[in-house]
Amino acid sequence: MRLSPDLVRSLPAVALHDHLDGGLRPATVLQLCAELGIAPPPIPPARDADGGTDVPGGAEAPTAQDIAEWFHTAADSGSLPAYLSTFDRTVALMQTAPALQRIAREFVEDMVADGVVYAETRWAPHQHTAGGLTLDAAVQAVQDGLDEGVAAAEAAGSTIVVGQLLCYLRHLDPSDDLVDLAIARRDTGVLGIDLAGPEAGFPASRFAAQFSRAREAGIHVTIHAGEADGPASIADALDCGAERIGHGVRLVEDIDADPGATSSADDMAGETAGGTAGGAAGEIAGGATGDAADGAAGETAGGAAGETAGGPAGAPTSTQGSASTPTARFGPVAARVHREQICLEVCPSSNLQTGAAAELSLHAVGPLHELGFAVALSSDNRLMSRTSTSREMTLAAETFDWTLDDLEQVVLTGLDAGFAPAATRQTLRKDIVLPAFRATREQSAREQSARGQSAGEPDAREPGPRGQAAREPGARGHAARES
Numbered sequence: 001m002r003l004s005p006d007l008v009r010s011l012p013a014v015a016l017h018d019h020l021d022g023g024l025r026p027a028t029v030l031q032l033c034a035e036l037g038i039a040p041p042p043i044p045p046a047r048d049a050d051g052g053t054d055v056p057g058g059a060e061a062p063t064a065q066d067i068a069e070w071f072h073t074a075a076d077s078g079s080l081p082a083y084l085s086t087f088d089r090t091v092a093l094m095q096t097a098p099a100l101q102r103i104a105r106e107f108v109e110d111m112v113a114d115g116v117v118y119a120e121t122r123w124a125p126h127q128h129t130a131g132g133l134t135l136d137a138a139v140q141a142v143q144d145g146l147d148e149g150v151a152a153a154e155a156a157g158s159t160i161v162v163g164q165l166l167c168y169l170r171h172l173d174p175s176d177d178l179v180d181l182a183i184a185r186r187d188t189g190v191l192g193i194d195l196a197g198p199e200a201g202f203p204a205s206r207f208a209a210q211f212s213r214a215r216e217a218g219i220h221v222t223i224h225a226g227e228a229d230g231p232a233s234i235a236d237a238l239d240c241g242a243e244r245i246g247h248g249v250r251l252v253e254d255i256d257a258d259p260g261a262t263s264s265a266d267d268m269a270g271e272t273a274g275g276t277a278g279g280a281a282g283e284i285a286g287g288a289t290g291d292a293a294d295g296a297a298g299e300t301a302g303g304a305a306g307e308t309a310g311g312p313a314g315a316p317t318s319t320q321g322s323a324s325t326p327t328a329r330f331g332p333v334a335a336r337v338h339r340e341q342i343c344l345e346v347c348p349s350s351n352l353q354t355g356a357a358a359e360l361s362l363h364a365v366g367p368l369h370e371l372g373f374a375v376a377l378s379s380d381n382r383l384m385s386r387t388s389t390s391r392e393m394t395l396a397a398e399t400f401d402w403t404l405d406d407l408e409q410v411v412l413t414g415l416d417a418g419f420a421p422a423a424t425r426q427t428l429r430k431d432i433v434l435p436a437f438r439a440t441r442e443q444s445a446r447e448q449s450a451r452g453q454s455a456g457e458p459d460a461r462e463p464g465p466r467g468q469a470a471r472e473p474g475a476r477g478h479a480a481r482e483s
């Protein structure tokens with residue numbers, strides 16, 4: 001069995017990190033441009049019949065496909081500021097209540113079509129007042145669209161829970177109006193606040209007073225960090241009260257992936273169980289001492305060290321089918337994120353465009369998941385990155401050889417870290433997510449059996465000892481809650 005795009009799309013997904021102004025449909029961009037009298041993005045000049053020479057005068061009216069390609073190409077810039085410049089195009093179309101409402105409704109429709117059952121859309125209301133909307137009117141317009149989308153989904157038999165996150169922007173001056181609005185609308189769709197925009201040179205601590213006010217009022221906080229700046233920026237975000245980190249992938253700069261002890265599981269068992277590691281063991285990912293000794297240890301893959309150094313006796317290691325298990329030594333920020341199981345809202349395709357990762361096989365999400373960090377997957381900006389949540393899940397599974405169990409863990413991690421009320425998320429877990437993954441596993445097992453383990457069909461993607469190991473005690477309680 002392969003984790004095909006269609007199969008992954010059929011699974012329930014969670015989208016914690018999806019920008020409203022980064023997810024417009026290309027056709028909607030064109031239609032709003034026409035309605036609002038705004039020129040569409042510059043489309044490369046058409047070519048003549050030979051395909052080689054630009055035709056003077058440029059292309060005819062761009063198609064939705066042209067729009068999709070323009071945004072993707074323009075965003076594929078290698079830097080966060082250049083990537084962000086493409087948002088000028090979408091934000092210009094989002095200055096009226098009808099446009100915001102439409103885009104929010106389409107957000108819900110597109111989430112449902114992608115299999116998402118829990119989604120938080122984030123956007124920066126301060127960017128949407130040029131047409132005369134107040135902050136509150138803009139938030140209401142988005143809420144109207146979300147409500148409309150959810151009602152239509154329910155009428156069609158689909159369940160989805162959505163909410164808004166309101167973003168401050170790092171390069172703008174802090175003001176209390178947005179946090180005040182989040183507090184005022186906490187029961188009418190606003191789930192929390194975020195900090196977005198250019199990271200380097202604009203520390204989160206500039207907004208410390210606003211985040212402090214939010215936290216005192218019980219408003220949830222997530223902050224983009226560790227995308228275009230390093231671990232210190234993540235620490236700064238955590239100090240501001242971030243419960244989750246947007247991206248966070250540069251946390252790997254605070255992890256020594258090869259502390260000189262990378263070895264086979266057996267070797268690791270000898271080192272740790274033999275007590276030779278001493279204090280160093282506490283710094284080894286998944287280890288059961290030191291920073292990782294609070295119950296988060298021994299989970300998923302860091303597992304080899306955790307389990308052998310005092311984890312569940314006789315528990316299977318997570319090294320099934322693998323010659324070696326990565327070990328790592330955490331610096332203080334990585335240790336804190338691991339210990340507190342701070343959810344990292346990871347968006348791999350976006351990171352390739354901003355230069356936060358060179359290629360997918362080198363992306364941090366594989367090692368971070370393997371080392372037992374709380375990782376959730378999202379698309380960030382579906383328009384700019386030509387992606388979706390299920391596509392990010394499919395890519396990660398392909399690239400890092402994840403099983404259904406790995407995907408389930410990522411989805412449940414996202415659901416656990418969601419900002420909607422716990423009872424709402426628990427219902428989704430119990431009624432939709434767990435049954436769907438269970439049914440898919442059973443179905444794939446039946447198919448596997450029917451094929452009689454035909455030659456050339458790898459078992460590696462079936463649930464196996466590796467997946468079970470990830471559900472042993474300490475694995476964030478997913479297995480316990482499933483039963």
Ligand SMILES: [Zn+2]
Binds near residue numbers: 017019196224246380
């Ligand atoms: Zn983002």
